[in-house]
Structure formats: structure tokens, C-alpha cells
Amino acid sequence: MTPQLPYATLKQIFARFAEAEPHPKGELEHTNAFTLLVAVALSAQATDAGVNKATRKLFQIADTPEKMLALGEEGLIEHIRTIGLYRNKAKNVIRLSRLLIENFGGEVPSSRAALTTLPGVGRKTANVVLNMWFHHPAQAVDTHIFRVGNRTGIAPGKDEAAVERAIEDNVPAEYQGHAHHWLILHGRYICTARNPKCGICPIRDWCLYPEKTA
DNA sequence: ATCCCGAGGG
């Protein structure tokens, strides 16, 4: 049960994030809403570096639902074989492309309810698309944010839904828009799962994680 | 609770 950091401390923490990285961006490469949606779906349990390596070539060939269908499941597998869980992902992306054409006029829908009707698109993936493409106030909780939220006390919660609520409830309003990428980049490069780099952590002064001696 | 599932890092 990690305690929740007080609001005044959260303001200091996010001010520090904002100072270090005024305009944080995601690192998944994409050229339009469709390629963003596909890239996020492919990124489940995979590094974005690995996803980018595969999608760089893939999106030159298939950057629309129509082209993805033309490529086909077997053709798609050839491109994403190096990413984990590739059979499920290939099947989902093909079915998702067909559904976009049949149900949404070939466009990526802008509501969570519509997005989550697509195969391979759950609440987390939908929230990433809503935040990054449509600039909606949606907080996607991935493995990094779940870990960072609980470890630091920024947004503790027993599951992803609880952490999502904690972010919405406790992160100062002026920082909500960029909170997702600040937290994810912090988790990826500083507050790593195995050997967190507490020695160079910019928010170490306020963190509740006991192993802040490294 | 389990399965999917390869690449990269320590």
C-alpha cells in the first residue's frame, strides 16, 4: 500500500518533469491516425524500438486500412515476425482494418467506446490514441506508468483502472496533458523495472520508494 | 489466471 504523495509535492514533481522536458513525445513512429493505432496495438509486451524497426518498412507498404488488407495476414506476419505475440497481432490488425472500412468509413474513430470495439484494442490502446491523436484527456496506464505510479507514490493503485483514476484525480490540471509521456519516459529511462537509476533521478527528493540509495 | 512470443538487456 504505497501512500499517495500530497498535492503540493505532485506540483513540484511535474514542474521538474516540465522543466527537463517541456514537450515530451511518444517514441512510436507513425504517419497518420491509422498507423498510430496499428503501432500502439503492435507495441503490447514489446519495446517501441522493436516496433519501430518493423513498422518503418511496413508503413511504407501499408499505411491505410485498404493497403493493409491488400497485404494480407501472411504478408503482415513477414513484417512483424520479430515482434512478440505476432500471430495474434497480425490477425487483429487485419480484422481491425476490415472493421474500420465496414463500420467507420475507413477512419479511426475518436471515442473510446468505438475504438474498443476493434480487435486487439483495449482501454489502454484506446487511451493512447485518444491522448496522442485526438488530444483528449485520457490517461493510458501501461507497465511503466503502473510501476512508476505505485513506486513513487505519484499515482498508487492496485490495478490499472485505479492508477488511471489516481492520475486523473491527483495530477495537477495543467500537467494532465503531458503526464502520460512524462511518466512513461521516466519509467523507461530512469525508474526502470529492474535496476532503477535512483542516483540520477530528477524527482528523487520526493519519491517514496525505499531503495533510493543506488 | 493463462496464453501469446521474439528481441534486447543484465
Next chain:
DNA sequence: CCCTCTGGAT
């Protein structure tokens, strides 16, 4: 070798 990576469906 073992652990982790912007999860989702069953």
C-alpha cells in the same frame, strides 16, 4: 540464464 517490453482476449 532470467527478466522485461506503452496488453488483450479467453
